[in-house]
Amino acid sequence: MPWKECSVMEERLRFVARLLDGEGMSDVCREFGISRKTGYKIFNRYKEDGLDALTDRSRRPVRYANQLPDQIERLIVESKREKPHWGARKIRELLVRRLAGDVRIPARSTVHAVLDRHGLVSQARKRNRANKAVGTQLSQAVVPNDLWCADFKGEFKLGN
Secondary structure (H helix, E strand, C coil), X not given: CCCCCCCHHHHHHHHHHHHHCCCCHHHHHHHHCCCXXXXXXXXXXXXXXHHHHHCCCCCCCCCCCCCCCHHHHHHHHHHHHXXXXXXXXXXXXXXXXXXXXXXXXCCHHHHHHHHXXXXXXXCCCCCCCCCCCCCCCCCCCCCCCCCCCCCCCCCCCCCC
């Protein structure tokens, strides 16, 4: 016996058809393996929009919560091009002075992310540490408990 192929739209159409025939919502939802909340959502969409409502909807968000407006992003990029030696902190301060409460000012990390996205951030310079700690050579122990180490924490009172 060959497998039966069915799409989501066909299943939703069968679901709605059974509801329109007069079957109860709970029974139909139980047979289709969905919650009543989902069943009512599908049925109400069908009543409002017809057959087009049974197709899959996009899950893409309508808006992104942390996305900057294009004008502010453009202003950040233009400021960096005018003053290439300025970093995210100074550019943010410039935005605070220019916009002065008109718009929500992005955080310093967001300004840096915008600059990095547009390729305007130079690689950080590596610090050359002059005074690196150097350890002493360890002795070679020949037998167990031949080598003992003590960690000196400084002077402290012994109580006598």
